[in-house]
Amino acid sequence: MRILVTGANGMLGTDLCCLLEQSGHEVIRSSQREHAESDVTLDILDFSATRATLQQCKPDMLIHTAAYTHVDGCERDPDRAFQINALGTWHVAAACAEQDIPIVYISTDFVFDGRKTTPYTEFDPPNPINHYGASKLAGEQAVQKLCRRHYIVRTQWLFGVHGKNFPGTILELAQKRNELPVVVDQRGSPTSTLALSRALIKLLDTPLYGTYHIACKGECSWFEFAQKTLELAGISHVTLHPIPAEQWPSPTHRPAYSVLRRYVLELQGRDDLPAWQEALEEFIELLKAKK
Numbered sequence: 001m002r003i004l005v006t007g008a009n010g011m012l013g014t015d016l017c018c019l020l021e022q023s024g025h026e027v028i029r030s031s032q033r034e035h036a037e038s039d040v041t042l043d044i045l046d047f048s049a050t051r052a053t054l055q056q057c058k059p060d061m062l063i064h065t066a067a068y069t070h071v072d073g074c075e076r077d078p079d080r081a082f083q084i085n086a087l088g089t090w091h092v093a094a095a096c097a098e099q100d101i102p103i104v105y106i107s108t109d110f111v112f113d114g115r116k117t118t119p120y121t122e123f124d125p126p127n128p129i130n131h132y133g134a135s136k137l138a139g140e141q142a143v144q145k146l147c148r149r150h151y152i153v154r155t156q157w158l159f160g161v162h163g164k165n166f167p168g169t170i171l172e173l174a175q176k177r178n179e180l181p182v183v184v185d186q187r188g189s190p191t192s193t194l195a196l197s198r199a200l201i202k203l204l205d206t207p208l209y210g211t212y213h214i215a216c217k218g219e220c221s222w223f224e225f226a227q228k229t230l231e232l233a234g235i236s237h238v239t240l241h242p243i244p245a246e247q248w249p250s251p252t253h254r255p256a257y258s259v260l261r262r263y264v265l266e267l268q269g270r271d272d273l274p275a276w277q278e279a280l281e282e283f284i285e286l287l288k289a290k291k
């Protein structure tokens, strides 16, 4: 298939494009600004440009990973969050609908309020508690309304070697400090961009359009995530201190429990995501190889 990927130079986009190519797809990398590795420059806030790009590139499918992902930034500037995540997605969805291109929209666990104590399924009602989550949910709604052939894929706690992420930050801080406070009362499923990309590629093989949760198996707190990161990297000089989220300086209220259950994949008998610890091990090996 000929697949156009928005946000191709982002953390997920970079790995996704590579794996799509490795599995035989033709990839059109689209980035907001000119970039050495991108094929197309496209700001999704410009509807005419979005429409013209799709007309020129004629992809068989579009994977929309571009977003304003800075959660605290979204909280401070909700208009920007809604402009990029809601209106930008609306533009991409409308252009796809007009040209009958199936779309994959990457969404988030932050569409949920985190009040449950068991994993969220695709059939649980969303109820975002911050502007990032609300703007991503508005993006989901645009895709649902405009595109008959859509996959909405909610994922969470992403990490990959091509972007800023939690285990990467822990390893950086461990080079400078001996003690680190880490939030202990928020739980999720850490998910690698590689594991997610592999699962996405398998999803595209079927026309079973709809909403999916894709995250690695298992769950943990940020504190346990940090512990495992240090352990796998062989770092023992750092003492981690568990703290409640309310002591972490952030303007954003985050869901306390947002573990995603891959319920639809389970029901379809094709839930084969790796455990988060396994995905983290692969990430740390890749980081070591990069040095």
Ligand SMILES: NC(=O)C1=CN([C@@H]2O[C@H](COP(=O)(O)OP(=O)(O)OC[C@H]3O[C@@H](n4cnc5c(N)ncnc54)[C@H](O)[C@@H]3O)[C@@H](O)[C@H]2O)C=CC1
Pocket: 006, 007, 008, 009, 010, 011, 012, 013, 031, 032, 033, 042, 043, 044, 045, 064, 065, 066, 067, 068, 069, 070, 084, 088, 106, 107, 108, 109, 136, 155, 156, 157, 158, 159, 163
């Ligand atoms: N990072 C995480 O932990 C999670 C991310 N997600 C979702 O996964 C997707 C990918 O996330 P990441 O790779 O972490 O994001 P990222 O921040 O690394 O990449 C986002 C990309 O979007 C592009 N972009 C922003 N505004 C744009 C515009 N106006 N026009 C065109 N491109 C624009 C940026 O240039 C960047 O390349 C996003 O949709 C995000 O909401 C979902 C759950 C968790």
